[in-house]
Amino acid sequence: MKKYHFKPYDESKAPHTFLVQAETILRMRGKEYGHFLDLFNNTSQRMSMALGKEVSPYDVARLMIELKLSRLDQGEYKEDTIIDLINYAALLGSIKSHMEVTKDKSIGSIDINEIMNRTPGV
Numbered sequence: 001m002k003k004y005h006f007k008p009y010d011e012s013k014a015p016h017t018f019l020v021q022a023e024t025i026l027r028m029r030g031k032e033y034g035h036f037l038d039l040f041n042n043t044s045q046r047m048s049m050a051l052g053k054e055v056s057p058y059d060v061a062r063l064m065i066e067l068k069l070s071r072l073d074q075g076e077y078k079e080d081t082i083i084d085l086i087n088y089a090a091l092l093g094s095i096k097s098h099m100e101v102t103k104d105k106s107i108g109s110i111d112i113n114e115i116m117n118r119t120p121g122v
Contacts, residue, residue, distance in 0.1 A: 022086040029087075036091055037098065058099060061092035 040057035047055040065088045
């Protein structure tokens with residue numbers, strides 16, 4: 001797994017710094033693992049098979065957020081957990097947005113190229 005190198009946490013780190021770091025990591029992971037919609041759709045199908053009940057891509061993102069929160073509950077603060085939380089929350093919002101646009105719980109039928117080439121705010 002590739003490590004990312006950012007300035008270690010200190011009290012002077014501004015909130016927007018976490019957002020910049022999160023965006024950097026999100027882009028790196030996209031290059032490494034592919035488009036998040038494909039990944040979350042695949043993961044939801046696998047979880048659905050494992051559990052014997054439907055798990056949506058939205059559910060997967062929510063569960064990943066819960067995992068990260070659980071890690072914070074376990075003790076030592078780790079900055080990368082905060083970055084992961086920011087990214088999973090952003091992915092959760094995007095997944096929900098795509099579900100609303102398609103009026104479908106499944107995101108597998110979405111045209112990924114159309115989404116990636118869409119102008120923000122349009």
